[in-house]
Amino acid sequence: MSRSWLKIAACLTAGLYLAPAASSIQWPQGTALSPSSLPDTLLSAQAHPEEMVVAAVTAIRQDRLADADRLVDALLNARPNYRLAHLLKGDLLLARAQPLAGIGSAPPGDEKLDDLRQEANARIRRYSAPPPTDAIPANLLQLNSEQRHAVVIDASQSRLYLYRNDNGVPRYVLDFYMTIGKLGFDKNREGDQRTPLGVYFVTGHMPREQLDQTYGKRAELYGVGAWPLSYPNDWDRQQGRTGSGIWLHGVPYDTYSRAPKASNGCVALSNPDMTALGEYLVPDTPVVITPSIEWLAQNDWQNRRTAAQAELEAWRRDWESLNTANYLGHYASDFRSGKMNLASWKQQKAGVNAGKEWAKIRLDSLSLFSYPTRDGGGLLMANFDQDYQSSNLNTRSKKRLYFKQEAQNWRIVFEGSLG
Structure with a gap:
């Protein structure tokens, strides 16, 4: 380990080790860390480095520095280029001279140390609050x-x-x-x-x-x-x-x-x-x-999925019916498709529908996503293969629609073809 990394290690704040008790950390596959021993799997070359880091921090919190030292040494042997492991090794060396609880704060503006602390916190957070793997x-x-x-x-x-x-x-x-x-x-x-x-x-x-x-x-x-x-x-x-x-x-x-x-x-x-x-x-x-x-429980996920499918089906049904007013009611006031806005879209679709006697529309290979946004408002994104047949035109294309909430209803804000 270089001198610069030793210096960073010696300045690690105590907060990493004075966080909530290690007993709150949950381990994958139920392999709880015993206060008196380390599972052999944690010391093997097959152990995931993240699991070893969390185990080492747990051992330090429990004042089991010998166990922590074994873990960090095993980790460095497997991943000698892991800087966070070098930082932990530096802390354990420092612990031989003084309690880790007494370590001082980092020098102001030490970006390398801040980066390592953020990485450690992110990794530990995953084990302190594991993802609900039965949710969607x-x-x-x-x-x-x-x-x-x-x-x-x-x-x-x-x-x-x-x-x-x-x-x-x-x-x-x-x-x-x-x-x-x-x-x-x-x-x-x-x-x-x-x-x-x-x-x-x-x-x-x-x-x-x-x-x-x-x-x-x-x-x-x-x-x-x-x-x-x-x-x-x-x-x-x-x-x-x-x-x-x-x-x-x-x-x-x-x-x-x-x-x-x-x-x-x-x-x-x-x-x-x-x-x-x-x-x-x-x-x-x-x-x-x-x-x-x-995260949604499966029943809640199914309800939300069914509601999204119903929105798309209502649009398809109203388009197929050639009821132009009902069909255009699915579009938002700020709708765009290429260079067309809502007014030009309405004019075009009214003219097209007026020249048809019947239409049949099938949607295949459907995928639906709740589209994320920073403000949490969200969109609904639908991708599908569209098979359009009518009295005077038959086409097949890949389509994408984006819906947004408008006046308590989902309205299409963008429509486009894929490829």
Whole structure:
């Protein structure tokens, strides 16, 4: 460990160790940490570094410094480039001379120490308040049969969750610590160092070899590889948001992980975690980035999903009926579709419907998302394949609708074709 990191370690505040009692920390798979012994699994090469960090902090809180030392040594042996582990080792060395409860505050403006403290707090927070794995994020209302997995990112908690599609019901698989933009979330413009909020889709995979060929030295930033996302999407462009190049990616090989806010807007995971997550990512995998996750019990989730499906079905039914007034009643006052506003949309649709004797509309491959916004107002996003047949026109296309709340009802604020 370098002298600079030893200096940082010696200045760690006592708050990390004087937090609520370790007995409140819950362990994955029910492996509670005994006050008198360490499970062999925690000292093995297969143990996850995050679990070992939390176990070490727990041991320090319980004044079991020998156990903490064993854990940190095992962690450094497995991950010698893990700076947070070096910080904990420095504290344990300092503890030989004086109680850790007496450690002084960090020097003002020590960004490296602040970053490590924030990372430690984010990781410990996940174990102090584990995710309700039997609940469902409200953002995932319906996945189509081709979307085998979905990702939900809790930007304020530095946590990424992976779900599988179990016959239409999202089921928890894994979760990981992750990093977002240096200035937080809600991206608006190119270079603002923020991570966007919204619903995006994986567009491909750039392995490290490809990154090296394309970006040269800069490829080091992305570690094992990158999975680009579809930012900006149609809603972002409608709102005037700019920028590009928002990816899921790894981190430089010289460090195990980065601070909660350390990227230029991308979402970054440790290289082992990104590799594990990448096994589930294919083009069109949904990635929802939200300020915070609303967890729903399955019955509540089903009710909300049914309500969203009913909104879309009412729109489809009224369109198919050729009742132009009812159909246009589904559109918001500030509706846009390309260059068309509500007035021009009404004029066009009235003219089209007047020339038809009948219409049949079928929606396939439907996916529904509660679209996150910073203010919590939220939107409803629907993606589907549209099969339109009428007395004088037959077409098939991919469509996307965004609904917003207007006068206590959901109204379509944007409609567009995909591809």
